[in-house]
Amino acid sequence: MVKENRKLKAAVALGLLDHAILGREQALELVEQMGLDGRKLRLQVIEHRPDVAKGAVINGATHVGQKFICIAADALAQWCCDELALEYRHCFGRGTQLRICCEALVKHFGEEDTRQ
Numbered sequence: 001m002v003k004e005n006r007k008l009k010a011a012v013a014l015g016l017l018d019h020a021i022l023g024r025e026q027a028l029e030l031v032e033q034m035g036l037d038g039r040k041l042r043l044q045v046i047e048h049r050p051d052v053a054k055g056a057v058i059n060g061a062t063h064v065g066q067k068f069i070c071i072a073a074d075a076l077a078q079w080c081c082d083e084l085a086l087e088y089r090h091c092f093g094r095g096t097q098l099r100i101c102c103e104a105l106v107k108h109f110g111e112e113d114t115r116q
Contacts (some may be wrong), residue, residue, distance in 0.1 A: 006034075007109040014077055014080075014102055015098065016093075017073040018073070019073070019098075021056060021058060021068075024069055027076055028041070028077075034105070034109070043071050045067050068108045074101070076096070076099040081105060086104045088110065
């Protein structure tokens with residue numbers, strides 16, 4: 001019987017969050033599922049700013065300028081790779097960086113699964 005690989009599933013789920021901003025709880029849940037210590041995760045304060053070009057639009061915000069504690073999906077993926085000492089290519093685009101890091105995480109957790 002094959003044991004469910006929560007770490008692998010979390011890495012795949014993170015990879016689907018292209019250009020997303022994750023709230024504290026969602027980020028910590030993914031980190032925990034990957035077996036990492038979320039107490040070391042560095043979160044940011046981001047303002048809901050749909051009124052400016054390239055501003056963050058956060059679902060659930062009630063007014064412009066409302067602040068949220070969160071992390072971008074690509075930054076979370078990079079942090080996870082760094083915590084696991086995985087090598088990955090650094091990229092300029094957020095979506096590309098997320099994909100590259102999540103590919104490294106999926107590979108790592110997939111190999112970990114075959115060693116067990």
